[in-house]
Amino acid sequence: MRSDESPAVLLSSVTRNFGPVRAVDRITLTIPRGQTVALLGPNGAGKSTTIGLLLGLLAPDSGRAALFGRDPVQAVRQGLVGAMPQEGGLIGRVTVRELLSFVAGTYPAPLPLDRVLRLAQITQLRDRRVDRLSGGQAQRVRFATAVVGDPDLVVLDEPTAALDVTARREFWDGMRDLAGQGKTILFSTHYLDEADERSDRVIVVGRGRVIADGTSDEIKRVVALTTVSVTVTGETAWLSALPGVRHLDIRGDRAHLRSADPDATVMALAQAGAVRNLEVTPADLEDAFVALTTEDAPIAEETM
Secondary structure (H helix, E strand, O other), X not given: OOOOOOOOEEEEEEEEEEOOEEEEEEEEEEEOOOOEEEEEOOOOOOHHHHHHXXXXXXXXXXXXXXXXXXXXXXXXXXXXXXXXXXXXXXXXXXXXXXXXXXXXXXXXXXXXXXXXXXXXXXXXXXXXXXXXXXHXXXXXXXXXXXXXXXXXXXXXXXXXXXXXXXXXXXXXHHXXXXXXXXXXXXXXXXXXXXXXXXXXXXXEEEOOEEEEEEOHHHHHHHHOOEEEEEEOOOOOHHHHHOOOEEXXXXXXXXXXXXXXXXXXXXXXXXXXXXXXXXXXXXXXXXXXXXXXXXXOOOOOOOOO
């Protein structure tokens, strides 16, 4: 860990245009050192452009990007950053060991190769040619190239996209090890369960802006609705007028009430004598994500 107190990531009113399209629109965010942060958003939301800006692969049209108080390009050159692209980035016709040894040589204080192989669960692949790896194996090697330099910030783009369930679990075991060392981890993913379970903080981007920023529980609590389900008979229209209810869905003899105030909804059902086979299902991160990223969802003006 470096001695200065600058945050790991700082984006200040950053804007990036591609012709007439504004891919990133005045994004401002700060990531302190040691956080594990999930970056979420639908396709075209600006995730990849944001990652490109913070890694110095793209220059902002306005605003400022900094890593550990440095220009991103400088931070990358000093070995403070390791990045894992979703695909590509691997040299063919060399062995895994040769590739990792080459990448390690570009950093001032790389990790021992055997440790990196164990961390990425690829020890048995060390003498395999890179161009003969399966998709999941190649993804593990990309992860190894991101951490072999012992960077303070690890940026991962869809890190488990090609991994099966067991491999995903093993991957996140390795991430826990890195986080325990005080590393800052920023990852994008379409697996919302990973963001829910594996991050300290979730940042949701949409239409080039930050639309939600907080812990997974905070975002679920503020944005999503709890589902209250009961068995009903006869007329059901009155259920939509109960306190807290925002949406009513009838499936067979079950009424599913999406509620912003489930306690008030349940109390009203009890008072009406309509509590039969009651089930209350808290919102999950997928519910919140859908609510945030629909076309007509409002953009938050400040973080949670």
